[in-house]
Amino acid sequence: MNNLLYINKNGATIPVYDINNESRQIGYLNDREAFVMYDSNGSNRLYIYFLDGSGNFVRGVIKEEGMTNYNLKFYTEYPVKKEYIEGNQYLLFKMRKSMPVYYADANRWGTVAANCYVATDRNICGATHPDWAYIKYVQSSSGEWVRVGYEADGYGFVDTGIKTNSLYTGMALYGTW
Secondary structure (H helix, E strand, O other): OOEEEEEEOOOOOEEEEOOOOOOOEEEEEOOOOEEEEEEEOOOOEEEEEEEOOOOOEEEEEEEOOOHHHOOEEEHHHOOOEEEEEOOEEEEEEEEOOOEEEEEOOOOEEEEEOOOOEEEEOOOOEOOOOOOEEEEOEEEOOOOOEEEOOOOOOOOEEEEOOOOOOOOOOOOOEEOOO
């Protein structure tokens, strides 16, 4: 299963529990807070990475109880805008601050500047870096689109900033959620 970036659109907080002791609450997700789902057991548990109250990016579990009322959405449902680049439509997300960009093999590609966009066509986060989001293009400071990645694969990842701020008001990568 791929790591997927989600947004809590529930309108309220969602409790998060310890993956080794599901009776122990270890934190919660605020409304409009981002998190990464890394697994589910079919239907009654979502295993996630989230930023806990101590500022640590940790694993936790969202329990089945009430899950049908949890309005959890892919971040890609909330782009800042959509745009055609080289004939294909992409979802654009703006960067609040300059963040590193990586090739698919996790080597450093460069940096996306603050107030520039990144373009994606899918919701995938890095397998070994769940805080990185899949992208195809980075907008340069002059407004031009630059393809990310090696010629053979044509994609890379941007550090979303979720490890330091997962709230809609502060996460480096943001959309309209």
